[in-house]
Amino acid sequence: MVQGIAGLRCIGALVAFVGASLWTGAALAAAGHPTPWQLGFQDSVTAISDQIHSFHNLTMVIITLITLFVLGLLVFAMMRFNARANPTPSKSTHNTLIEVSWTVIPIIILVLIAVPSFKLLYAQYDVPKPDLTIKAIGHQWYWSYEYPDQEEMSFDSVMVEDGDLKPDQPRLLSVDNEVVVPVNKNVLVLVTADDVIHNWTIPSFGSKVDAVPGRVTSTWFNARKKGIYYGQCSELCGIRHAFMPIAVRVVDEEVFNNWAAAMAEDEDKARAIIQAAVEANKRKTIAELKN
Numbered sequence: 001m002v003q004g005i006a007g008l009r010c011i012g013a014l015v016a017f018v019g020a021s022l023w024t025g026a027a028l029a030a031a032g033h034p035t036p037w038q039l040g041f042q043d044s045v046t047a048i049s050d051q052i053h054s055f056h057n058l059t060m061v062i063i064t065l066i067t068l069f070v071l072g073l074l075v076f077a078m079m080r081f082n083a084r085a086n087p088t089p090s091k092s093t094h095n096t097l098i099e100v101s102w103t104v105i106p107i108i109i110l111v112l113i114a115v116p117s118f119k120l121l122y123a124q125y126d127v128p129k130p131d132l133t134i135k136a137i138g139h140q141w142y143w144s145y146e147y148p149d150q151e152e153m154s155f156d157s158v159m160v161e162d163g164d165l166k167p168d169q170p171r172l173l174s175v176d177n178e179v180v181v182p183v184n185k186n187v188l189v190l191v192t193a194d195d196v197i198h199n200w201t202i203p204s205f206g207s208k209v210d211a212v213p214g215r216v217t218s219t220w221f222n223a224r225k226k227g228i229y230y231g232q233c234s235e236l237c238g239i240r241h242a243f244m245p246i247a248v249r250v251v252d253e254e255v256f257n258n259w260a261a262a263m264a265e266d267e268d269k270a271r272a273i274i275q276a277a278v279e280a281n282k283r284k285t286i287a288e289l290k291n
């Protein structure tokens with residue numbers, strides 16, 4: 001009886017887990033950063049990230065079906081073939097049909113998974129012609145950025161400490177200088193490090209790549225929605241590994257151009273341009289919600 005209840009609980013937990021994992025909808029996932037008790041992924045704002053989400057949903061269905069099938073087989077074998085129900089066991093050792101099926105069916109399942117998997121891998125490495133190139137350099141323990149298209153533009157991006165956080169800044173994710181990029185443009189990110197291996201990632205973009213000293217790796221994204229998107233160094237890199245977040249601000253092209261022009265002269269002025277654009281966007285959103 002106790003075992004029965006435990007079994008039911010297990011099945012309940014499994015169903016809940018699968019349901020939650022499939023639910024990558026807006027209700028639970030937050031745009032650009034994780035939220036407490038969040039289930040599922042962060043909002044997707046690139047085609048690559050969409051592809052990652054649908055690949056996840058496909059494999060989740062396959063995993064669930066296999067798990068339920070194996071669970072069913074186990075329960076059936078325990079009930080039907082225990083010593084009490086089946087006192088004289090069968091002496092047969094081979095069954096061609098079963099042996100062929102347990103070889104062929106897994107192959108078919110693997111091929112089913114391989115096709116979208118390779119498609120996704122190809123899409124991630126097939127960089128379209130970039131409209132903008134950024135270089136991200138990992139340091140112990142902050143990131144610095146260079147914009148090779150804009151002359152001599154570079155800056156450090158350091159985490160905002162708890163005491164300095166503004167009300168709308170998420171903890172452990174906010175930085176003093178955000179990476180600013182235009183919306184709906186192909187952005188190529190060249191990634192490297194100057195001390196140990198770090199990793200540059202933005203989950204909402206489906207971008208993640210190691211930053212290796214002495215080597216340049218790359219990732220790309222084309223964000224379709226304005227906003228701020230966060231990531232964290234994802235390669236254990238030392239004592240302050242958890243405190244070197246990545247923040248990318250996606251803005252209109254015009255705002256980006258103004259920001260880039262201002263960066264050459266005065267970083268505070270550039271920051272004010274972004275701040276003004278963010279405020280204007282907020283007012284617009286509120287006005288739209290009211291109507």
Ligand SMILES: [Cu+2]
Binds near residue numbers: 138139197236
């Ligand atoms: Cu790191």
